[in-house]
Amino acid sequence: VTTDLRQTYKKYFIGIAIGNRAENFVHFSPKRNFVRVSAKVNNAAEWEKRIGDAGFKMLEMGKESVRFRVLPGQFEQHRDLFVELFDQSYREWFE
Numbered sequence: 001v002t003t004d005l006r007q008t009y010k011k012y013f014i015g016i017a018i019g020n021r022a023e024n025f026v027h028f029s030p031k032r033n034f035v036r037v038s039a040k041v042n043n044a045a046e047w048e049k050r051i052g053d054a055g056f057k058m059l060e061m062g063k064e065s066v067r068f069r070v071l072p073g074q075f076e077q078h079r080d081l082f083v084e085l086f087d088q089s090y091r092e093w094f095e
Contacts, residue, residue, distance in 0.1 A: 025093035026086055038067045039089045047085060054078055 008015045008022060015024040029036035036059065041047050047066045052058050056074070059067040066085075075082065 023093065025089045034069045034071050036067060037070055038065055039085050040065045040093060041085070041089050042092055050081065051085075054081055 004018045005016050005023075006018075008017045012029060014028040014030065015022055016026060017023060026037070026039040029038075039047075042064055044061055044064055044066050048058055048061055051066060051068050056068040056070065056078075059069065061067060
C-alpha cells in the first residue's frame with residue numbers, strides 16, 4: 001500500500017503504524033492454526049460477500065469493518081483480493 005507502514009506487535013494483535021503513530025485501519029490476530037484479519041471499509045457488506053465467496057470464514061461484522069479467518073496458504077492464493085482490500089481500507093482511513 002505504501003512504504004511508510006510498519007508492524008506493531010501488541011499482546012493480542014499485530015497492528016499497523018506510520019512513524020510513531022498507530023494507524024490500525026487493518027490488524028491481524030494470529031492464532032495457532034489461522035489468522036483473524038480485521039479491516040475497516042465503508043462498503044463492508046460488499047466486502048463480506050466477496051471474501052465469503054472466496055472461501056473465507058466470516059466473523060462478526062460491524063457497519064464499517066469486515067473480520068474473517070485466513071488459513072495457512074490462503075494469503076498467497078488470494079493475494080490480489082487482500083491487496084485491494086487493504087488498499088481501500090488505507091485510502092478510506094486517511095480521507
